[in-house]
Amino acid sequence: xxxxxxxxxxxxxxxVLRWGHRPKRDLRLTTHVALTARALGASGLILSDIEDEKIxxxxxxxxxxxxxxxxxxxxxxxxxxxKNWRAKGGVTVHLTAxxxxxxxxxxxxxxxxxxxxxxxxxxxxxxxxxxxxxxxxDFNVAVGNQPHSECASLAVFLDRFFNGKELIKTFDNxxxxxxxxxxGKKIVKIPI
Amino acid sequence: xxxxxxxxxxxxxxxVLRWGHRPKRDLRLTTHVALTARALGASGLILSDIEDEKIxxxxxxxxxxxxxxxxxxxxxxxxxxxKNWRAKGGVTVHLTAxxxxxxxxxxxxxxxxxxxxxxxxxxxxxxxxxxxxxxxxDFNVAVGNQPHSECASLAVFLDRFFNGKELIKTFDNxxxxxxxxxxGKKIVKIPI
Numbered sequence: 001x002x003x004x005x006x007x008x009x010x011x012x013x014x015x016v017l018r019w020g021h022r023p024k025r026d027l028r029l030t031t032h033v034a035l036t037a038r039a040l041g042a043s044g045l046i047l048s049d050i051e052d053e054k055i056x057x058x059x060x061x062x063x064x065x066x067x068x069x070x071x072x073x074x075x076x077x078x079x080x081x082x083k084n085w086r087a088k089g090g091v092t093v094h095l096t097a098x099x100x101x102x103x104x105x106x107x108x109x110x111x112x113x114x115x116x117x118x119x120x121x122x123x124x125x126x127x128x129x130x131x132x133x134x135x136x137x138d139f140n141v142a143v144g145n146q147p148h149s150e151c152a153s154l155a156v157f158l159d160r161f162f163n164g165k166e167l168i169k170t171f172d173n174x175x176x177x178x179x180x181x182x183x184g185k186k187i188v189k190i191p192i
Numbered sequence: 193x194x195x196x197x198x199x200x201x202x203x204x205x206x207x208v209l210r211w212g213h214r215p216k217r218d219l220r221l222t223t224h225v226a227l228t229a230r231a232l233g234a235s236g237l238i239l240s241d242i243e244d245e246k247i248x249x250x251x252x253x254x255x256x257x258x259x260x261x262x263x264x265x266x267x268x269x270x271x272x273x274x275k276n277w278r279a280k281g282g283v284t285v286h287l288t289a290x291x292x293x294x295x296x297x298x299x300x301x302x303x304x305x306x307x308x309x310x311x312x313x314x315x316x317x318x319x320x321x322x323x324x325x326x327x328x329x330d331f332n333v334a335v336g337n338q339p340h341s342e343c344a345s346l347a348v349f350l351d352r353f354f355n356g357k358e359l360i361k362t363f364d365n366x367x368x369x370x371x372x373x374x375x376g377k378k379i380v381k382i383p384i
Binding site: 025026028029032033035036038039040062066097098099100101102103104105129132133134139140142143144145146147148149151152153154155156159160164165166167168169171177178179180181182183184185186 | 217218220221224225227228230231232254258289290291292293294295296297321324325326331332334335336337338339340341343344345346347348351352356357358359360361363369370371372373374375376377378
């Protein structure tokens with residue numbers, strides 16, 4: 001068990017590889033991708049090929065306030081990330097509108113059946129053609145075959161991979177915690 | 193039946209109300225929200241209180257190329273949108289990290305049981321407090337009670353509301369269509 005959390009027991013972890021981040025243009029989208037990854041059960045984000053202190057600050061602040069052990073790596077070349085991931089026995093999933101439809105095909109089941117940790121690759125700009133090849137992706141997965149958003153695709157992929165249980169995961173060492181309400185906002189501050 | 197589509201038969205439609213859009217700062221995120229809404233089965237987007245020709249151009253281009261009858265309204269005051277929606281018997285759902293947890297609670301079932309068209313409200317900036325009140329929202333729904341992304345929340349909400357069938361919906365009058373592949377990209381151009 002890699003999560004010490006009874007409400008969210010996943011035997012396999014997911015890490016998100018964000019490729020093609022352009023600091024100014026993509027700041028907010030990559031921030032949303034990172035926060036989505038964390039909130040929906042991924043273990044970490046790798047911002048490949050580039051470093052961005054703003055992304056780092058946002059992720060660190062989220063983890064400090066809201067808890068959990070979400071990791072961030074930056075600047076590693078994407079080929080190295082893929083190579084290292086596979087060397088440890090993990091599989092790679094490229095999210096793309098061109099891939100196998102997650103609803104129509106059995107691709108999600110095949111990913112689960114691989115019984116491996118999953119590196120989910122999400123692009124920003126147009127990705128290199130080799131992302132679709134066996135050299136990079138074990139699976140090309142489409143959250144619908146329409147153009148939309150890597151942030152949306154990632155969210156649906158994680159929700160389906162973890163069967164919804166990621167949304168009731170509790171985060172260790174949180175300073176802040178939302179108490180769900182029908183009306184209004186309720187935040188509890190947890191003494192350290 | 194409001195969708196003329198055998199693969200995606202929903203008796204109720206969803207329209208997304210995007211509140212708080214700031215043209216420069218939110219351009220890309222609102223674009224992603226709009227494309228996600230369209231791709232994941234919503235019938236339209238209302239950009240309240242403001243007009244943005246860039247969003248309009250992107251949505252129109254997506255509909256022209258990829259089909260469907262997704263609608264865009266802009267500039268209507270949000271209070272008017274809510275009032276009109278309710279006057280026609282629709283319910284309003286405010287997506288917020290503070291709301292009832294979509295996985296833990298029965299809120300999604302209650303929304304479905306309302307047997308009504310749904311206006312999904314997603315904020316950008318911090319939303320006015322009244323969004324949480326009965327005057328505005330019939331339901332406050334959290335896609336997990338962690339901070340993340342309105343784009344991600346919308347995606348998961350739509351996927352769950354439509355039971356995944358939105359991802360295999362076909363879009364009428366498309367000029368372009370992706371044929372899902374295990375490897376590579378295949379786009380078919382459809383003669384008009």
